[in-house]
Amino acid sequence: MATTSETTEEPGKRRDRSAVRTLLRLWPYVRPVRVRLFTAAFVAVLASCAGLVIPLVLKWMVDGPVADRDSAGVWLGALFLLLLGLTEALLFGLRRWLVARPLAGVEAGMRADLYRHLQRLPVAFHDRWASGQLLSRGTTDLMLLRMFLAFPLTFLLVNGVTIVIGVVIMLIQEWTLGLVILGPAIPVIVTCVVFETRYTEVARRAQDQVGDLTTVVEESVLGIRIIKGFGRHRSQARAFRELSRTLRGTELRKAGLLATIWGVIVTLPEVAIGVALVLGAVQVADGSLSAGTLVAFLSTALALRWPVDSIGFLLAMSQEAATATERYFEVMDAEPESRATGATTRTGATTRTEDSGLRFHNVSFRYPDAPAGSPPVLDRIDLHIRPGESMALVGATGSGKTTLTALVPRLHEVTSGRITLDGEDITAMSREELRSKVAVAFEEPTLFSAGVGDNVLMGAHGTAGQAELERALTVAQADFVYALPQGTDTQVGEQGLSLSGGQRQRLALARAVVGRPRFLVLDDPLSALDVHTEAAVEAALRDVLAETTGLIVAHRPSTVLLADRVALLSGGRIVAVGTHQELLRTNAEYVHLMAGTEEAAQ
Ligand SMILES: Nc1ncnc2c1ncn2[C@@H]1O[C@H](COP(=O)(O)OP(=O)(O)OP(=O)(O)O)[C@@H](O)[C@H]1O
């Protein structure tokens, strides 16, 4: 179980972009709901302004009805205040109603895009990225983004407008006191700017660490048998504790930074208000300022307290949202599988017979993340499987057999050379076309959370029915499914019934043959079966292979005997091609590979 400390440096280039530039990338997703979002912002500004009218009403009341002891006037003022308060509350409620549903839609849309993109990214990408990192980007980060769109985005604007209007009102009331209140603005702005940079860095680190933590949790859930079987739960728990302690440290640092920002943002204006209160009281005593003006002034200042205080954490949330956006687009910017390159390599309508079948032309392959200078896994492979023929691929473990089979459905792209199906370069076909021609079954059979039947029918591109399903199950000797609680509708996969390795392998085989593919690629499809089941599958498979062109990775002579010819892969090259008997006679390495398993030379 690999430790994941290095995954904080995820591939995907880290660019130094400003938070605003990063957040602007969200526009395409926000665009469809822009009307609602702008309306909501406008409504919130109105609500905020309604709040700012309250001090002016107070001033009128203090200097008018209160001073004149006019109780009817006081009641009128009170009623007006009540109405203003009510309007403010209603408008804020309206805002929330306006944004909630569309923003949930934005989040869902972005998540769907991410998922679709992940499906289209090449296998090489998934080899490189820890799945926990992808998981956390699809969940936590998107939630942060929705919260940002719902809250900080609007309120940074609303609070900004409120502060400006409020300050103007205060300056109009009494400009000297207004300047006193404005005094702390500069130190507050400086603090924000200084801490923003540091906060960005820490926020990014925290989000990456959440990804690492997710990876550990995911691995321990998937590998629970190994962990228990080897008594590794302590060390696994330690690894988890280690990571979660690191994350806690980072979160604490974030909180510390926020506390400092907040301390400054809250304290300085508070002091300024105190100073203004004293100065104002002195002026009222001198008679140079009306009591009503002082009341209005101070209540405006107090009304601005929340907008000012909140700026700190609104900026912090925006910063986190920027980081989340960055992480989101790191995945979205990864190149998906290239499209068909066009018909440049088509050999034309008249397919020559020597080109039909499955053919490797001088194919070399090296994994994209292999260290530079290391020898390629596959080196100038030339192999021709004639139409209707089946070829067994034999080689020592680690010799590149799985790699070779993965090139045919283009799970990996050849580094050089080309592969043709009936003379047509596979890169010139669309992926749909290619994958409807080629069916594969891999060493590690994967079942999805769905019915057994659906799992098998996945291999047929929606063209097969019940009869095809039954035929495929027969070929794979998977009759056991009829004995399952709900027959072919029984749920399997993570959310369903657990099947044995051999049972899963047979379902994977059924999935490969159900669509009657022209080309069948099987990676050691019978390794988990007992001798009798294997013999039965082989007997049925022989009929299927008679109709298709097959490439079968084999370790055992019994599987090899299914094929017409055998190719031996060694040192990245095809070193011999011939029938089983020929290779047994002429190739020492082949004899060695086949020896020790059953009666090799029958
Ligand atoms: N995703 C990958 N990224 C980088 N290297 C890989 C990857 N998968 C396999 N390799 C390397 O490529 C080589 C060939 O692996 P491959 O799985 O093709 O062997 P194989 O012949 O199928 O072995 P086996 O008989 O054990 O299944 C190995 O050295 C392996 O380490």
Ligand SMILES: [Mg+2]
């Ligand atoms: Mg393999």
